[in-house]
Amino acid sequence: MAALMGNYSRIPLAIESAEGAYVTDEMSKQYLDFTSGIAVCNLGHRHPAVELAVTEQLKKVWHMSNLFENRLQETVAEAIVQHLEEGQVFFCNSGAEANEAAIKLARKKTGKTTIFTFQHSFHGRTVAAMTATAQAKIHDGFGPLPTGFTYLPYNDSAALKAAIEKDEDVAAVMLELIQGEGGVHVAEQSFIDEVIATCQAHNILVIVDEVQTGFGRTGQLFASQKYSFVPDIMTLAKGIANGIPAGALYAKTAVAQAFTPGSHGSTFGGNYLAMAASEAVINTMTAEGFLAQVDATSINLVSELQLLTEKFPFFKTVRGQGLLIGIECDSAVADFITACRKEGLLVLSAGTNVLRLLPPLTITTVELNKAIAILTKVLKNKDTIEG
Numbered sequence: 001m002a003a004l005m006g007n008y009s010r011i012p013l014a015i016e017s018a019e020g021a022y023v024t025d026e027m028s029k030q031y032l033d034f035t036s037g038i039a040v041c042n043l044g045h046r047h048p049a050v051e052l053a054v055t056e057q058l059k060k061v062w063h064m065s066n067l068f069e070n071r072l073q074e075t076v077a078e079a080i081v082q083h084l085e086e087g088q089v090f091f092c093n094s095g096a097e098a099n100e101a102a103i104k105l106a107r108k109k110t111g112k113t114t115i116f117t118f119q120h121s122f123h124g125r126t127v128a129a130m131t132a133t134a135q136a137k138i139h140d141g142f143g144p145l146p147t148g149f150t151y152l153p154y155n156d157s158a159a160l161k162a163a164i165e166k167d168e169d170v171a172a173v174m175l176e177l178i179q180g181e182g183g184v185h186v187a188e189q190s191f192i193d194e195v196i197a198t199c200q201a202h203n204i205l206v207i208v209d210e211v212q213t214g215f216g217r218t219g220q221l222f223a224s225q226k227y228s229f230v231p232d233i234m235t236l237a238k239g240i241a242n243g244i245p246a247g248a249l250y251a252k253t254a255v256a257q258a259f260t261p262g263s264h265g266s267t268f269g270g271n272y273l274a275m276a277a278s279e280a281v282i283n284t285m286t287a288e289g290f291l292a293q294v295d296a297t298s299i300n301l302v303s304e305l306q307l308l309t310e311k312f313p314f315f316k317t318v319r320g321q322g323l324l325i326g327i328e329c330d331s332a333v334a335d336f337i338t339a340c341r342k343e344g345l346l347v348l349s350a351g352t353n354v355l356r357l358l359p360p361l362t363i364t365t366v367e368l369n370k371a372i373a374i375l376t377k378v379l380k381n382k383d384t385i386e387g
């Protein structure tokens with residue numbers, strides 16, 4: 001570890017192999033993985049269709065510069081756009097990169113500067129994406145930050161309207177439909193309706209960061225489909241290739257056209273292996289019945305968790321959509337997460353008091369019941385220890 005930078009406080013667990021919803025550590029201990037690499041391996045670890053696609057692609061070509069045409073990029077872009085009426089796609093390698101590209105595109109298209117973002121948001125760690133992230137702890141020590149970002153309260157239409165009246169130079173409103181890192185806060189439909197109407201009235205672009213909510217996580221391919229609208233700009237990464245690094249920027253064609261030749265680029269973006277994986281991901285998720293099953297699993301999981309909130313005061317409320325679930329707890333969740341790990345279940349936090357569950361979308365009823373049994377056991381032990 002000594003040669004690795006100390007920017008992560010790592011959990012003392014190193015995984016050697018993985019399959020489906022399970023991961024196995026160096027001591028051959030198995031864990032049920034309700035983290036999915038933070039909403040990356042949405043189809044479970046080493047999904048056979050993705051593994052096959054990448055293995056086949058490995059034998060053809062790995063990398064060519066974006067100076068050349070790339071049929072796989074065209075195929076994946078088409079598959080994404082199909083679910084969004086029309087538009088165009090640029091490929092990059094991560095969520096932060098997709099958001100950087102979104103900010104550049106919005107400014108280039110509108111000729112304006114300000115990007116409105118929301119308190120508790122998370123948009124990534126590069127200088128501009130970090131500045132878009134309205135959390136002081138993420139900025140600490142990295143100033144001066146670029147100008148042109150204004151932070152607003154989430155789910156507050158009045159505050160948005162007031163801010164727009166005060167600023168003539170607004171390029172875009174940028175938001176998550178569920179704030180994942182910021183505590184699993186779900187946008188209200190009425191708020192999103194207001195954002196869209198207000199932005200349309202003022203020629204302001206709507207950027208939706210679907211890095212965490214995209215690729216089936218909420219029970220639709222994109223969370224914006226749950227809210228029945230197509231964003232002007234949308235950013236994607238995490239689940240896009242089930243663990244092969246990739247990201248994407250979608251925009252309506254009229255907006256996308258602001259990226260003229262030479263305006264933006266990426267060496268690795270849209271890499272063949274990543275695109276082969278992504279094609280398999282989209283094909284699997286859009287197959288008949290897949291997303292409906294995610295909704296059914298979600299209802300099942302949420303109702304089991306609701307029962308736990310009735311029995312155990314540590315679990316206060318359950319939030320989220322699809323299989324992006326947050327449980328507001330009555331105190332810090334760190335020890336609870338460690339206890340779950342000892343019992344063979346990996347779960348995440350989202351802020352101090354929120355437990356976050358991101359099971360693979362392919363989770364079975366048996367696996368789900370096993371996770372609930374572990375959560376119940378840890379909750380029982382907790383009450384015994386404390387009570």
Ligand SMILES: *Cc1c(COP(=O)(O)O)cnc(C)c1O
Nearest residue numbers: 094095096122123124211212237
């Ligand atoms: C994870 C995340 C990002 C950053 O993605 P990276 O690939 O780590 O750069 C941006 N936005 C949201 C909503 C995220 O959840």
